[in-house]
Amino acid sequence: MASPAIQDLFALDRDVxxxxxxxxxxxxxxxxxxxxxxxxxxxxxxxxxxxxxxxxALKELAPSAVDRPLHAGLLxxxxxxxxxxxxxxxxxxxxxxxxxxxxxxEGSPPEHVSFxxxxxxxxxxxxxxxxxxxxAAAAGAGExxxxxRRLRASKRVEIAARMGRAHPWEAMVAxxxxxxxxxxxxxxxxxxxxxxxxxxEAIADGAAARIVVAxxxxxxxxWPARITTEFFLDVFGDGARRLPIAPRLVRRWPQPASAxxxxxxxxxxxxxxRVAAAPSALPFVLVRDPAFxxxxxVASAFGGLAADPTFYLKGLRTSRRAALGxxxxxxxxxxxxxxxxxTRLLLGDDAMFAPRDRFEELGTRVFxxxxxxxxxxxxxxxxxxxxxxxxxxxxxxALRDALxxxxxxxxxxxxxxxxxxxxxxxxxxxxxxPAPPPGALDASAEALGRAFxxxxx
Numbered sequence: 001m002a003s004p005a006i007q008d009l010f011a012l013d014r015d016v017x018x019x020x021x022x023x024x025x026x027x028x029x030x031x032x033x034x035x036x037x038x039x040x041x042x043x044x045x046x047x048x049x050x051x052x053x054x055x056x057a058l059k060e061l062a063p064s065a066v067d068r069p070l071h072a073g074l075l076x077x078x079x080x081x082x083x084x085x086x087x088x089x090x091x092x093x094x095x096x097x098x099x100x101x102x103x104x105x106e107g108s109p110p111e112h113v114s115f116x117x118x119x120x121x122x123x124x125x126x127x128x129x130x131x132x133x134x135x136a137a138a139a140g141a142g143e144x145x146x147x148x149r150r151l152r153a154s155k156r157v158e159i160a161a162r163m164g165r166a167h168p169w170e171a172m173v174a175x176x177x178x179x180x181x182x183x184x185x186x187x188x189x190x191x192x193x194x195x196x197x198x199x200x201e202a203i204a205d206g207a208a209a210r211i212v213v214a215x216x217x218x219x220x221x222x223w224p225a226r227i228t229t230e231f232f233l234d235v236f237g238d239g240a241r242r243l244p245i246a247p248r249l250v251r252r253w254p255q256p257a258s259a260x261x262x263x264x265x266x267x268x269x270x271x272x273x274r275v276a277a278a279p280s281a282l283p284f285v286l287v288r289d290p291a292f293x294x295x296x297x298v299a300s301a302f303g304g305l306a307a308d309p310t311f312y313l314k315g316l317r318t319s320r321r322a323a324l325g326x327x328x329x330x331x332x333x334x335x336x337x338x339x340x341x342x343t344r345l346l347l348g349d350d351a352m353f354a355p356r357d358r359f360e361e362l363g364t365r366v367f368x369x370x371x372x373x374x375x376x377x378x379x380x381x382x383x384x385x386x387x388x389x390x391x392x393x394x395x396x397x398a399l400r401d402a403l404x405x406x407x408x409x410x411x412x413x414x415x416x417x418x419x420x421x422x423x424x425x426x427x428x429x430x431x432x433x434p435a436p437p438p439g440a441l442d443a444s445a446e447a448l449g450r451a452f453x454x455x456x457x
Contacts, residue, residue, distance in 0.1 A: 006057045009070050010283060012049065016077045017284035019046035019293045024083055027091075034095045042083050048083035050081035052162070073285030078169055078292035082158050090152040091275040099150040103141030107133045108267040114377065115141035122208075123258035126217060131208035138379065146354070146377030153350040160350075168350045169387045172291035175441055180387050181349065182341040183394065183441035188365065190449025191339060194456050198332050199368055207367035214256035219326035222316025227253035227265045233337020235315045239418025245269070259326065260333045261436045270302025277425030286424060291385045293423035294424065296392025305412060307331035307455055314410040331455040339366045339395060340380050340449070345390050394444040397451055 006012065019042075026042035043050045055078045063071035084091075101112040107130065113121075118138035127133050160168040167177045175183075199205070202211040224231050229246045256262060274295040278287030288295075305311040306328045312323035344364045347354045354377040363371035371379070383389060407417040 004312065006054065006061060008258075009063070009067055009074060010091065012054075012058075012074055013070065013283040013285050015046055015049045016074060016081070017050045018240070019043060019081055020077065020252075020284070020288075020290075022046065023081070024430055030092060030095045031098075034092060038092075038451030041172050043081070046081075047085075048227070049078055050085040051078075052082060054078060054380055055082060070283055073210055073289075076171070077285050077290055081155065082163065083168075083171075086159050087152065087155050090155045092146070094145070094148040095142045100144055102136035102144050103139070105137040106131060113137050113141070115145045118323060119379070122211060123215075126212065126215070126258075128209045128212050131212050132206075135208045135211075136372070142374045143377035145381075146375070149381060150353055153348075153353045156350045172385060172387045173214050173391050174291060174436055175205060175387070175391065176349070178262065179436075180390060180440050183344060183445040184345045184390065186442045187394075187445035188339060188341050188362075188451055189445045189450055191335060192365070194449075194453050195335060195339060195366075198335065202332065204368070206369040207363070207371060210367055215260045216263075216326075216329040216333050217258040219259035219329040221322040221326060222318040223256070223259060223262050225256075227256050227262065227362045229269075232266075232269050235412075236418075237413050237415070239413075239415040239421075240273070242415075242418065243273060243422060245272050245276045254338075259306075259330060263303060263330055266306055267299045271299035273302065273421060274298035274424065277422045281346070281424060282426075291387075291388035293388045293392050293395070294441055296389045297395045297399055298392075298421065298424065299397030300393045301403070302412075303335065304396060304400055308409075310409040311412065314413055328456065331421040331452065335351050335452050335456065336366075337436075338452075341390060341393060342366075342388075344380045344382040345386050347380060348386055353377065391441070393444075394441060394448055397444065397448050 006412070012120075022042045022045070022054040026040060027035055029037045029040075048054050055075065058071070058075055058078065061071065088401055098116040099114045101114050102216075103113045103115060103118050105111050105113045105118065115138055118134050118141060122131055122138060125134060156168040156273055160166070160170070165171055169180060173180070177280065199210065202209045202210075202213045208330040233240050233245070233450060253265060254261065258267075274289070274292075274297075276325045305315070307327050309320075309323040309327040313320060343366050347359060356376065359376045360370060363369070367382075403411040403420070406420070407414040411417040
């Protein structure tokens with residue numbers, strides 16, 4: 001017979017929510033200053049919800065039909081918390097490697113810098129010559145980061161095997177790892193021709209040059225001097241103001257370096273919209289998945305507005321000429337980001353981590369020139385939930401098309417569209433999601449490729 005603690009699913013849900021919050025806070029501090037949390041255990045008060053004993057006991061429990069969704073959500077979250085707890089030493093080592101001053105910046109003044117700083121500066125500098133210096137500095141610090149990532153990937157494979165999974169990605173999304181890889185390859189193939197045409201037009205060869213051009217600094221009409229939540233609420237109107245979005249944006253907005261900064265901020269805002277749409281009365285595990293595909297789907301739909309002329313006309317109130325020019329510039333930015341995300345997925349597969357031949361091939365295909373070999377395994381690097389981000393990106397196109405069909409091209413200003421978005425938060429999955437039909441993700445990848453051709457062709 002299961003213990004009373006396991007049978008009280010609502011109490012278990014509250015503890016899972018607290019553990020997830022404690023882990024998120026720990027990770028934020030770990031990213032900023034690993035030494036400050038060196039002896040901290042985020043699971044100290046919640047070890048029972050990050051325990052295989054609890055997970056196995058919960059699996060043996062036969063829930064009622066009413067409790068089945070809650071039971072399934074708890075299983076997903078406890079598995080994710082187990083992986084986080086067991087993999088915490090490797091996660092800490094990776095955070096330390098990112099901040100180690102192992103790179104050499106040869107600009108003015110020359111200095112030793114960390115991988116994290118080099119990548120941050122790379123995304124903000126306005127000139128290719130500076131970007132090349134920061135990319136070289138990142139490469140100098142890249143080998144330590146790559147080594148830490150490789151060890152962490154190995155640990156994730158080991159943990160997945162202990163949990164009865166053939167691959168770590170199986171716990172995140174309904175698609176098999178092979179289907180995810182195939183869709184990433186399909187998207188790269190579908191966008192190869194338009195990418196060549198766009199970058200020939202932009203006269204940008206090599207990673208540093210493309211990153212600078214993708215900043216879209218020429219597309220500044222309508223954007224404010226600072227990124228603020230209030231700015232986005234003003235743009236989206238009364239529908240957005242109905243949702244408790246601001247409390248979900250717990251981090252500070254970065255100082256914008258270019259128009260691309262606002263495109264990324266739109267994506268973050270969209271994710272906060274999906275989180276805010278979840279009814280507060282529902283249990284935590286029913287409204288938030290560990291790998292939040294639904295959140296990334298809405299996030300990508302909002303991020304895509306940066307490449308939509310209607311957004312500039314109706315949201316930012318620019319001229320038609322500015323709207324068309326800026327939408328094209330940001331479509332080019334979004335294309336590079338999407339192709340980079342496909343590369344992250346292909347190189348960040350825990351079970352086949354950053355193969356040398358694929359790194360060399362994809363670096364040239366996506367960035368227009370070979371990447372420094374010292375970056376292999378460090379850049380482009382997959383995030384922990386990269387499969388969920390990738391599926392969300394591919395599925396966002398269908399969401400955008402549905403919103404346009406039902407609420408018109410300026411759906412983002414329509415209060416009824418916001419009611420529809422709010423309704424997405426009430427959708428609760430029961431048990432493991434059904435296996436998608438074969439080829440479904442490839443079809444979505446090819447459809448997204450066609451959308452880029454329409455925007456940039």
